[in-house]
Amino acid sequence: MTEMLSGGEMLIRALHEEGVEYIFGYPGGAALHIYDAIFKQQAIEHILVRHEQAATHMADGYARSTGSPGVVLVTSGPGATNAITGIATAYMDSIPILVISGQVPLDVIGTDAFQETDMIGVSRPVVKHSYMVQNASEIPHIVKEALYVATSGRPGPVVIDVPKDTTDPNELCEYQIPDSIELRSYKPSERGHVGQIRKAVQALLESERPIIYAGGGVVQGDASAELTALVRRLGFPVTNTLMGLGAYPGSDSQFLGMLGMHGTFESNNAMHHSDLILAIGARFDDRVTNNPEKFCPDAKVIHIDIDPASISKVIPADIPIVGPCKTVLNQLLDAVDQELDSAERDDEPLREWWKRIESWRQQHGLDHDLLDKKPANGRLLPQQAIQAVYKATDGQAFVTSDVGQHQMFAAQYYKFDSPRQWVNSGGLGTMGFGLPSAMGVQFAHPHATVVCITGEGSFMMNMQELSTCTQYSLPIKIINLNNQALGMVKQWQDLQYGGRHSHSTYSDSLPDFVELVESFGHVGMRAENTQELTEAVDEAFSDKHQNNLVFIDAFVDPDEHIYPMFIRGGAVNDMVLQRPD
């Protein structure tokens, strides 16, 4: 027997059948029929946010930490445009989210109606795909197809624009949803080309100074176990991009740390001096390559990616392999096993290579024991704050961050051992991402420890969500590395603009964050030196506060810079290692 449902009811029904647990949203005129359908059911929980941008970041955090798509519901006009930053954030990092936007009724589209905006047009450059509903009856099909497109191949955000009249509660139609989706124009690659795999294995086994460079594609493609197995089987050094942290265990000795603009001395040097780069689910972003003309002059490149457009976009690949990281890595593992069984290999060059890497690590590697040291000026170092959090959480927490120096300190000093543990806006660099994405993570993992490492500049971009945290009792731990400035901007101004701090400070206009968070019913703490910080962190992560949102306002040394740092226009190993006098 077929059921007669309204468009709004069909939308919610289809989402539920596709496994959606939460909708992050904000109501408004064009979405009210849908909201009424939500009111009449219990299968999906709707989370009321305070700003649509935050809803998209919550869905994004949910998706990053689970691999399942996050779902957003907003109204037309400003509701839709407010969601754009979050959609662009998900697009740049290939995160599967579904954004459902209300739209004015079909018969007034194009008349500049109240709260009308061309959401399909506005979102077009930052979505993987989008749909405009024309008839209520097509809603279940569109929902299923949209989720399929969002999550398959190279994942990404998908928008469904829903004109109000297609969700009218008085217009019922038959609920019909297809069993599966088949698109003649969209067939993501399922496995790597066998001939290319053979060539890649040959190159891997012949190399003398190899490095494995793995990115967010390994995390999104659930290929961490396969990556780890391959790295260990080959005994090669491995580095992760900002998006790839956790793809390979961060505390393992074969891990060289993050590479790139603020990457470790050893990983950037190993990249530069390598004779073979195996790039997996990484896209040679400009924050990784520095000047592409000077990029790794002796290296042959094997590039594995699900998206052919990522291959040879910036750095030409010698051996391109299109396919899902997980499958291709399994193919490589099988082929490597066969080759290693049949051939005796001379390990001497690899041993020599490791010696060089170890010497780089000794020379200028990161100091992970800063907590035991007292800075001469008595101030708190931001690195110490990260190390204290790492210690207090046994390296097991989900960590989200905003964008700036604190993000890079977190990436450098929190050793992520598992994929999906580290959640940050890598591609778009969206300030304001940290708190709402942490909320999405906490909804997905209600009993897990979720930390948001932020700075006061980023935090103030979405701090209204403290109210949402109160409403849903989210026990997030927020570490605010407060340097009373837009630290990364200020650092660039120190290094490149003669120390002229143009609009990177806000004089004395910052709030008292402790009082601010307490006004929302949360717990606030303040730390001005290493000792206060460790005490605050230990208390925040103790059982006493397991049900509380705790905000630690950590007053860090405002003069601290983040290093290493690429020298602009240079090679990958051209780095500044400490603040010039």
Next chain:
Amino acid sequence: MRHLLAVLLENEAGALSRVVGLFAQRNFNIESLTVAPTEDETLSRLTLVTIGDDRTVEQITKHLNRLIEVVRVIDLTDNLHIERELMLVKIRAEGEVRDEVKRTCDIFRGQIVDVTANTYTVQLVGPTEKLLAFIDAISPKRIIEVVRSGVSGIGRGTRVFNV
């Protein structure tokens, strides 16, 4: 280098805007673009002329393929192909010049499709160079109005491009 790309696209609302938007977003160049449904009404076929080095054209092809509604893309310039463009030209044709315009039109195998006492409207089909040569031959000062369709292309011989 000049490339002629043929694209099969789902004939759906908004699909064309994604193709055009892609060129703007990625700073790719479009010289001309023609589009119409094929014999299969669910498909549109585009012919797109772009100028770029091999690497750029490879990126264009890959990014076109990435669009969900794009079914197939080929670079017609990789192989022997035929390309044609249609042009309608309104030409001032008075007095003794009137015969000369008619003669030039015949030489280029154009057809006069509309006539007034002092103008001819000429229809001309051919590769782009031929159309431009005709305008030169007529002399630009006699041209009143030009409308060109943009290039359409198809592979030569038994080579077939469909789904």
